[in-house]
Amino acid sequence: MGILRIILALSVVVAHVGPLFGLQFFGNGVMAVETFYMLSGFYMALVISIRYHGRIRDFYFNRFLRLFPIYWILVLIFFVFGTLYRIFVGNSLGALAVWRECHDPLLWIWGCISNLTMVGADWAQLYGHLTNRNGEGVNGLIAIQPIWSVSVEIVFYLAVPFVMRLSKFAQIVVFLGAIALRAIIWALGGHQWTLWLYYFAPATWVFFMGGVLAYHSMTWFEKHGWFNRFGVSIGRILACLLVLLIVFYSGNKLLHFQDWRYYAAVWCSLPFVFSAFKNSAIDGAFASLSYPTYLAHYVIISLYSPLRHFVPPQATIYAVVFLSFLLCLVVLKFDASIQSRFKRIV
Numbered sequence: 001m002g003i004l005r006i007i008l009a010l011s012v013v014v015a016h017v018g019p020l021f022g023l024q025f026f027g028n029g030v031m032a033v034e035t036f037y038m039l040s041g042f043y044m045a046l047v048i049s050i051r052y053h054g055r056i057r058d059f060y061f062n063r064f065l066r067l068f069p070i071y072w073i074l075v076l077i078f079f080v081f082g083t084l085y086r087i088f089v090g091n092s093l094g095a096l097a098v099w100r101e102c103h104d105p106l107l108w109i110w111g112c113i114s115n116l117t118m119v120g121a122d123w124a125q126l127y128g129h130l131t132n133r134n135g136e137g138v139n140g141l142i143a144i145q146p147i148w149s150v151s152v153e154i155v156f157y158l159a160v161p162f163v164m165r166l167s168k169f170a171q172i173v174v175f176l177g178a179i180a181l182r183a184i185i186w187a188l189g190g191h192q193w194t195l196w197l198y199y200f201a202p203a204t205w206v207f208f209m210g211g212v213l214a215y216h217s218m219t220w221f222e223k224h225g226w227f228n229r230f231g232v233s234i235g236r237i238l239a240c241l242l243v244l245l246i247v248f249y250s251g252n253k254l255l256h257f258q259d260w261r262y263y264a265a266v267w268c269s270l271p272f273v274f275s276a277f278k279n280s281a282i283d284g285a286f287a288s289l290s291y292p293t294y295l296a297h298y299v300i301i302s303l304y305s306p307l308r309h310f311v312p313p314q315a316t317i318y319a320v321v322f323l324s325f326l327l328c329l330v331v332l333k334f335d336a337s338i339q340s341r342f343k344r345i346v
Helices: 002-017 030-050 056-089 095-101 105-117 121-131 147-163 168-188 190-199 201-223 231-247 260-277 281-302 305-309 313-345
Strands: none
Touching (some): 002 030, 002 231, 002 281, 002 313, 030 056, 030 201, 030 260, 056 095, 056 147, 056 281, 095 105, 105 121, 121 147, 121 190, 147 201, 168 190, 168 201, 190 201, 201 260, 231 260, 281 313
16 A cells, blocks of 8 residues: 555645645645554554464564654754754754753653654644644654654554454444544534644544454455455556545545545545555555655755755745655665664564
């Protein structure tokens, strides 16, 4: 499902920078992040059931290797370049400017912990938006702010081995419980209910569990031979349709923001899309780019200020995309050596 993941990552870049070739994708990053959660739920259910069955420690170590080396390389790049720019030019870039203005030691500690471990970044976003009209606060101390959604995913990764031990009926109950929680937040959250639905980890479980249930539907389809004849063709068609839907979403007149029909379409498509591309090397390459792209583009945005003197405003999105992919290739080169060294332990 790499093609979907890289398109979703690009939609977040577009949400932060501006239209790409005149296309706004979702128009913001909310639906992209929530779709990422569905894909994560599906894939985690798959690997827990097949690759890491009864090997929880290996699963956790694999997730650690997947997330943290790439993140630490990127955050180190930001702080090194940002510090050098401060020393030689005299101006602070990105989060470093916020650190200069922050004098609260508790927020400093919070920012340090989140920058180092990603833990608490989701709460930093929620607290920042709840306590400041401009949505800036402790979250401004975080160098790569999109890690808040990775922090949410880490909570799910910690829980999913135990979730998969539940019966399918119990998993459906968890899914329905997440829907009920969102309904309660909507009813009691006042004018800030959207913030709680987006940044509060338990409220996102409706998407993670939707992905888990989509995995179970795939196993049912496989058991009954649904993929034997036309599964690959159907999966490829559905993948193309989903890509088109995401890219042109903001321009369509049929679906509104966070339309349940969109999420239902993704849910129904996941088993077929995965079956169609699970052995594709090209799709795997796209998948390897999605996570670093999701993070790297924010490093580029934070360090982009000096380039504004050389790049016209209308070309900013293209410069950010190009530099993000270039940075991804560099980071993945370093990450490959780390993976080759430690993967043998798993």
